Amino acid sequence: MSRRLELRQVSKSIGDVDVLAGITVHAEPGEFVSILGPSGAGKSTIFRLLTGGLEGHDGGIDFDGRPLADARRPFAFMPQHDALMPWRTVIDNTALGLEVQGMSRKAARDKVAPLFGEFGLAGFEQKYPAQLSGGMRQRAALLRTVVQDRAMLLLDEPFGALDALTRTGMQRWLQTMWDRHRWTVLLITHDVREAVFLSDRIYVLSGRPARVLREVAISLPRPRKDLASPEASAIEADILDTLLDPQPAQRT
């Protein structure tokens, strides 16, 4: 089976700023992969390249074994801030992607409505985003993402703006959902514990210009309940060392 997504030595400069310096990253079908790196490293830039928000780069990007340019919109993207439209009700926000795909508003609503229970949003269909809690907003944004039925999910720091308790709850909930649906996921985060808890593999990026410092496979058994198990803590400490090491060049 060919890889779902593969980036080979992808480099990108914006203006005269080098943002990505030879990123090599891949994801297998059904795999949960995280990209971990400091703020401003260039993580969101990778997603902008993948979703067409930025044009032009060096290196190759393949999807299902063929150049990404030949693939038809294979990604469902969740931007860094939830990007819910304040003027749309929750159900119309979650149905947005289907509407853009050409479905009528009625058909799109009928398709998302049955999923509200699973996403903990039952009863909030006709509310506006301003009436939701932070965690519910993220679940609505995630529902809007997965309902598009794309081959792969791109999640940009989905829980970055949440308080610690809500974030932990959302991480557990996302793991349960992923176990059930086995989406192919590329997750961006700067939270080491979150990456260890959720991922099959983690790429650790340097600061700008971003390079891959390390690739870490997480073989902890699933479902993972204990965030503070000795094994998980050891991996976490190890990755933190890499991120905080002032001379990443000495590592291999």
Add this chain to the structure above:
Amino acid sequence: MSQSFSAAPRIVVLFAKVGPALLSVGTLVLAWELYARISGISPTTLPAPSRVLAQAIQQRQALFDNTVPTISATLAGFACSLAVAFILSVLIDFFKPLRRALFPVFITSQTLPLVAIAPLVVLWFGFGLTPKIMLVALVTFFPMLVALVQGYESTDRDISALLSSMGASRMRIFVLARLPSSLPYFFAGLRISITYAVVGAIFAEYAGAAKGLGIYMLNAKNNFRPDLVLAAVLVSALLTLALFAATVLIQRAAMPWERLDAARKS
């Protein structure tokens, strides 16, 4: 949302909002009334508010007949101005260089003194509705255009990025994101422009008209009837307030989510 607020009777809430304004206006009117009575100043120089009100009631038919053309001119001029501002704002949003080409012209148009322009426009277009529409449009068009263009620009970049990742065309992004994002700016512009619009219409009538509050004021002034001038001023103030209130109501109906946002931020 605040529960304590909605629990209070509506009338109390309403009074808490408009009470201070009523109080300050009331104090002013009272001081004026007292001054006019005590100082013994001639009513042909400064009539007391009670006299203005009495005259307004007595002349209500004439005032009404002259208010209707002013309302028509205001609304017709404002509608034209809105339509043109909207079309141009869309063109500018899709073709940015247009902005640099057109804005200097419009900014210059805003610096023209109405006193000089109004008689000229009447001279060119006669005493009918056309010159009034043009003057109302002149004073309201640019504020509305700026409000709309700024409103489009205020669109959340993440929302645009999201829509284009979904495969939305530029036109689709405009309709789904940029247009709704401009609504708060649009209504802010509307509230300001509608007050300019009334002033613009009265100015145009003042420069020449068969009927209208502007020409009514001019005639009253020439007949040494400041009480009637002020009665017409009162009517135009009430007209402006009513139009302002109408925009607030329309905004509430058009943007039901806005008050939730405000409640969340406070």
